[in-house]
Amino acid sequence: MKRTLIAVLAAVTIVPLTAQVPKGWRMRVDRSASASDPDASGTIKFTQSGSTMHAVNPQAAVFWNPANTAAGRYTLKGSFTLMKPSGHTNYYGLVFGGSDLEGPSQSYVYFMVAQDGTWLIKRRNGDATENVAKAASDAVKKPGADGKSVNALEVRVGADKIDYVVNGTVVTSTPKSGQTAKTDGTYGIRVNHLLDVQVDGLAVTK
DSSP states (O other), X not given: XXXXXXXXHHHEEEEOSSTTSOTTOEEEEEOOOOTTSOOOSSOOEEXXXXXXXXXXXXSEXXXXXXXXXXXXXXXXXXXXXXXXXXXXXXXXXXXXXXXXXXXXXXXXEEEEEETTSXXXXXXXXXXXXXXXXXXXXXXXXXXXXXXXXXXXXXXXXXXXXXXXXXXXXXXXXXXXSXXXXXXXXXXEEEEOTTEEEEEEEEEEEO
């Protein structure tokens, strides 16, 4: 469905460096334009203590530190704890190969999981998104009796392919071409709306 220019402009908000995010970090909010899947009220709370970050998201957002970049062959990893389930399926996970994240030509790939046991890979170009791959996997942990789940995610960028890993299991691979050709750039995290997620050990290794 095509959105009007007004809807597109309303859906994306660039948040400058303020008390809303830790020092050095940036946040870009993607507001829902769907009447059937609205955002919650309130503002996003994104905090950091050591290597642990915590995002409470009434709206979807991407978080990154411009100093965090990776190129060539590398492994990006982070452990994501869903603190409580949302009312329906929403995704959270890693962002990589990012550029112009504060501008109109934003570009990145994201690898995420959800409480229903599925993983998802998408490509972002400006205001457009493209689905790369999606599937259910036993490797993705669903919320337990306490409502929490922990999923360790990795993106292993090689010379000619990318492996996507959940809790030590390679769930899929894509070539370094087409939708996932660009892997050099900024890395960070994405947490969609109506989610409360803790992230530990976000880092890149060669």
